[in-house]
Amino acid sequence: MPAASPSPATLSRHLSRRLLRGAHGRILMDYYRRLLPRMAVPRDPNAWERSTTDIRRTLIANVFLRGHRPGILRRPPRIQWCGVIERGRGYRIRKLRYEGSPGMWIPALLYEPDRLRGKIPIVLNPNGHHLGGKAMDYKQARCINLAKRGMLALNTEFIGMGELQGSLEHQDQAHVDLCGVAGVGVFYLAMKRGLDVLLAHKHADRKRVAMTGLSGGGWQTAVLSALDPRIGVIVPVAGHSPVWQRATEWWRDMGDLEQTPVDLCTIADYDTLTAMFAPRPALLIYNAKDTIFLPALMRRSLLKPAQKVYRHLGAEERLGFYVNHDPGDHNYDRDNREQLYRFLRDAWEMDFPVTDLPCDDEILSEWELQVGLPPDNPTFLSIAAELAGSLPRVRASRATARADRARLKDVLRLPPVRRAESEKAGASRKSGSATIRHHILNLDRWRVPITEFAVRRKDPPILILNDAGRSAAGWQAAPALETGHRVFVADLFGFGEQVVSSTRKQTAEPHTHGCFMACVSCAGDRPLGISTSQLLATLAWLRAYTKSRQIEVAAAGLSTSLLALCAAALRPAGIRSLNIDLPDSLRRLIDWRVSFNDHPLAFCFGLLEQFDIEDLITLAHPIPIEMRHRGPMRARQSAQDGKGRPGR
Secondary structure (H helix, E strand, O other): OOOOOOOHHHHHHHHOOOOOOOHHHHHHHHHHHHHOOOOOOOOOHHHHHHHHHHHHHHHHHHHHOOOOOOOOOOOOOOEEEEEEEEOOOOEEEEEEEEEOOOOOEEEEEEEEEOOOOOOEEEEEEOOOOOOOHHHOHHHHHHHHHHHHOOOEEEEEOOOOOHHHHHHOOHHHHHHHHHOOOOOHHHHHHHHHHHHHHHHOOOOEEEEEEEEEEEOHHHHHHHHHHHHOOOOOEEEEEOOOOOHHHHHHOOOOOOOOHHHOOOOHHHOOOHHHHHHOOOOOOEEEEEEOOOOOOOHHHHHHHHHHHHHHHHHHOOOHHHEEEEEEOOOOOOOOOHHHHHHHHHHHHHHHOOOOOOOOOOOHHHOOOOOOOOOOOOOOOOOHHHHHHHHHOOOOOOOOOOOOHHHHHHHHHHHHOOOOOOOOEEEEOOOOEEEOOEEEEEEEEEEOOEEEEEEEEEOOOOOOEEEEEEOOOHHHOHHHHHHHHHOOOEEEEEOOOOOHHHOOOOOOOOOOOHHHHHHHHHHHHHOOOOHHHHHHHHHHHHHHHHHHHHOOOOEEEEEEOHHHHHHHHHHHHHOHHHEEEEEEOOOOOOOHHHHOOOOOOOOHHHOOOOHHHHOOHHHHHHHOOOOOEEEOOOOEEEOHHHHHHOOOOOOO
């Protein structure tokens, strides 16, 4: 009696074997150590000034406002005033909302001294990842203290916080990226317009402009201050660090997508952005017990490079660094506020006390400070849905396939498809009727682990992919073996063993995995492009190894299915059939609010702007394609006679 094929459980046990043994994390870190830029020290002050001007222009055009309406920054801000809270304590609070992105209103509070005479200093106060938003007590206390010292303090709402909680999940900006419009631009326009609002005040002194904030407010302070020279004094608090450091040294928290926007590091990392504060007065504040922004790391990665520039410009005394010990956690409490007051006093040569003025009995509730918004105020998802309605901009066709494939390569930033060199990972084994072999493919810097199950040497080969990695593919491999296939199961970039985590283990929580994939895009690569290139190289190796002209491909899950279809669209000749699991349109990623953290590869910047599922199927002609839980997209007979849809 012939031996039976292994069960799914037995197959899964073999597929769970670790072949890379942690090598992927080391390979990836070494790669990005070389790829991610470090700040270049200027040759002379004039060269630095020209360099920063070019960097600002390029960052705004190619990163922060990529895909946004031309001329969006030319018009003055739209402002709606929504009432006044008279405090009788030396200041008043004016409620307002202003337009950030087109149609998106940002609630804000303007703290004004009771007596307004002449031109007075202004301070922009963005906030971070706190649900209370502009009503957070530490932020109210800061703005009250600034107003009592004779300054205008604008307290702006952060996207996703306070009254803007419709965009609470910051990773949803990836849905905007998918449409070819920079999601980070929503943040940039909100903070830039906040500065415009302050500067439009008739009592605003344009020569005395400051910006400060904690956490996400610190990130906003660092970004806008680097990009906008109108800000004269800069005090970010525990909100930014270089991407190269997060991606290669300190994996504790890589931040949300706005902190690692697509292609940022092809132009400048945060060490360069921090140095771009020069020669303006700047105080970098970090907290001794912070679990994310460690002061010792920030001294080395941000302060020291910036000091070189300040020294080169003859302004070294204008750059400060302060470490808070009381309470020392992630905070902007009394001690840090007093550092702000002291720094502003010295920078502007003013005379006021630096002690934090008690105001516990002046803190108002969220409801008292509510500004109110239109019921249809946009969110990341509604912005993406509106953009997606007219996409893709052009449709692929068989008549234009060559040009369409070139466009697809550009969108994917497809790395060169390297010839794979294979090595065996251990000796062959038998399990029932199957012979089991493990392979590692070496593709230049990458390594792809593959497990092979062979019943007979001349069986038709099939390559199996699974979003959850090789270890979860037993249920796919078992029926393929039963039907006589020679089965290969691979972990491509971003799956299974080719996943990295903050704990350096082989599995990662979704947020960490998503954020690391964002670092890949921030560095100028596209995770979907890397995976597609690996798949094309793996298919070429399989054809040579099995001596088969074509390979069947079966993928389970949205991300592996999408990359399999991309590979088929680029090089259909070597694929015998596709069995994949995709919706009818990439627009469903928006409609169904598919999580970026769960499927970071699917949110390739500009993919939907250029291609939808139907376009990729068109380019994959004449491969027979079956979608799981749906009918055939292109039947085998139709694929052979060329009459199957879609075939424009």
